[in-house]
Amino acid sequence: MPEIGEIIENKPIGGDYHRLVVRSKALMDSSPGQFTHLLVQSPKGPNTWDPLLRRPLSIYDVDGERASFLYKTVGRGTKLLANRLPGETIDLLGPLGRGFKITSAPALLIGGGVGAAPMLFLARKLHEQGRDFVVLLGAKTGEELAFAGDFGKFSSHLYLVTDDGSLGSCGLVTDSVPELVAQFKIPPKLYACGPIPMLSCLAGLAAQHNFTLDVSLEAKMACGVGACLACTCFLKDGSTARVCADGPVFPYEAIEWGRRDG
Amino acid sequence: MADLKVKLGSLALANPITVASGTFGFGREYAKFYPLSELGAVITTAVTLEKRMGNPPPRLVETASGILNSIGLENPGVDYFLQEELPHLKDSGAKVIVNIAGRTVEEYAQVAAKLATAPGIAALEVNISCPNVREGGIAFGTDPQMAQKVTRAVRDQWDGPLIVKLSPNVAEIALLAQAVVEAGADIISLINTLTGMAIDPHTWQPKLANVVGGLSGPAIKPVALRMVWQVAQAVSVPIIGMGGIMTVEDVVEFLLAGASCVAIGTGNFWQPTLARDLVAALDTYLDSRDLANVQMLIGQVGKGGAPWHSCV
Structure with a gap:
């Protein structure tokens, strides 16, 4: 059922990225990799249905009744969402979809750009279960990885990669994957979310090296x-x-x- | 409580709110939000003779107060529908209207023949907006003679209420309406989507893999309303009106224009409970104006003052 939640926080966190925190009961049942389909306009209206559709946002974290989202202001919808204020209500439909299947294998979490969003929630779950995991995040510039600090709560093994080398190592996330996998004693399961070229490249690596890989599209x-x-x-x-x-x-x-x- | 019942010829509905084909699947997903029996009827996604994979992605673009889609009639085929989808839909207590599509006149007839053998289908709705493979890809729905051929072919196989869904991509919608009624349509539904296109000004590429698609949503409402009104003037059969309905006021406008029933389409994507919510909202609208039944709205545009003004 659509739920009217309350916005607790909604602010820019570097690059074009924003973090939205809402109070929601329905999202307490979420699992990593699931998403929420939300309306950017206020439920109080008036509504001109422009934009018309809901926006699917990966669930970034759930902590009790506090659910958060990491989003990039790329179009009209997300730009309108960025203008919503704490204290206002927001129409949330979720959790939706099928998330990551966590296995007993150690884990390598790979997030490209805003594809980092489902990885924080996954890191929280893996951390809570006491599992061994490494997080690899990539972006165009260091400014676009300003949220990376959020991962520190759950993981001490965080690797950052930027296209321009302004933060972490220089290159593409996919360049570092074979090397990182080789550092695991037991073959890890790879969990990835990001642009299609990145996922497609990872799929190629997985086929070549026989990795277990789940992708979020x-x-x-x-x-x-x-x-x-x-x-x-x-x-x-x-x-x-x-x-x-x-x-x-x-x-x-x-x-x-x-x-x-x- | 106003009387919301409507009769579209022999098709009796508990209320005049249904859902547009292609926006509601076979009801399975929306049954998680509310009992489907609360709607006047459920109109299924188009069913074809064989399973169809649909068009390549991207299949969807958002436009100003609307969406463009090129799903391409992806569906599991009529046999799968009869075995795996119709049973749960009937069990939900919903009135089931099955939308059918085909590439040739024979395909429409074959699908209708298969559906005619299954009990529990309240009506068929014929989607004539499909390209006609034999006649060079021109849509059945833009040529009155082809529209008649399809209607007759389905009529021969199906004894129950027969709905023909008109395409708005024609110069004279009334001519198409008259043609399909002459060929045996009991009810007309309209409008299907308006053909449209979107281009990415940065990449210079069309935004849909299929290049063109069908426009729906509030952006098309004035066009839909005008066509419902024109068809209501031209033929005497009942009309199911649709095109961008989001509010109870939209529902009322379509009824005033001459529709006996409306379908909620793109609105389901905005608010999954919208169709169900509009049943209650219509009741409230009628009660607040001391209108005893929904019939008092149908086709009444421009006919006298509204009752609540009469005592002023």
Whole structure:
């Protein structure tokens, strides 16, 4: 059911990134990798339905009734969301989708750009379960990794990579993956979220080195609940899957990477 | 409590609110939000003879107060529908209207024949906006003669209420309406999506992989309302009106224009409980104006003053 939550915090945190914290009961039941489909406009209206659709945001963290989101102001919807103020109400539909399946293997969490969002919540769960894990985050510039400090609460093994070398090492996240995996005594499971080229490259590495890899996909969504088939992706076995309801997390082998350019 | 019941010929509905094909799947997802029996009817996603994979992504673009989609009729096929989807939909207590589509006249007839053997389907809705493979890809819905052929072919296989859903991408909607009624349509629904396009000014690429798509949402409401009104003037069969309905005021406008029933489409994406919420809101609207039943609104645009003004 859509829930009217309350905005506790909504502020810029470097780059075009914002952190939104809401009070929500429904989201207390979330698991890492799930998302919330939220309306950027105030539920109090007036509503001109422009933008019309909800925005699917990965759940960044859940701490009791406090649920948070990390989002980048890339379009009109997220820019309007950035103007919402603490104390205002917000229409939340979630948690939705199927999240990451946590296994007993040690874990390597890989977040590219705003794809870091589901990784903090996953880090919290792994930390709570006392598991061994490493976090790898990449972005264009150091300014776009200003949120990386949030990961310090849950992990002491945090690696940062930037395209321009302004923070952490210089290069692409995918460059560091084989080396990081080699440092594990037991082969880790890889959990990744980020742009399609990054995920596609990781899928290639996973196939080559026999890694276990779950990816969280991004897609344009309308309903968010599996009815409209706008976010369909094609699978290796010739069938289709709904990113919103069958995903957004999939084992990398399931995806037909060549047919996804959206 | 006002009387919300409507009769569209032999199709009797508990209230005039239903959901538009393609926006509601087969009801499974929205049944998690409210009992589907609270709606007048559920109109399913289009069902075709064979399973269809649909168009490549991206299939969706948001536009000003609307969305453009090119889903491409992705569906599991009529046999799967009958086995795996119809049972739960019937069990939900909803009136089931099945939307059908095809590439050829024969395909429409074959789908209708299969559905005619299954009990529990209240009506068929024929989507004539599909490209006609045999006739060079021109949509059945833009040529009155082709629209008649499809309507007759389905009529031959289906004895129950037959709804034909009109495409708005024509010059004279009334001509299409008259043509399908002549060919045996009992009810007309309109409008399907308006053909549109979106381009990314940075990459210079079309935003949909299919290049063009169908526009829906509040952006198209005035066009839909005008076409419902024109069709209501041209034919005497009942009309299911749709196109950008988001509020109870929108519902009332479509009823005033001549629709006996409305369908909520894109609005379901905005608020998953919208269709159910509008049933209660319509009741409140009627009660607050001392209108005993919903019939008192149908086709009444411009006819006399509103009752609550009469005592002033």
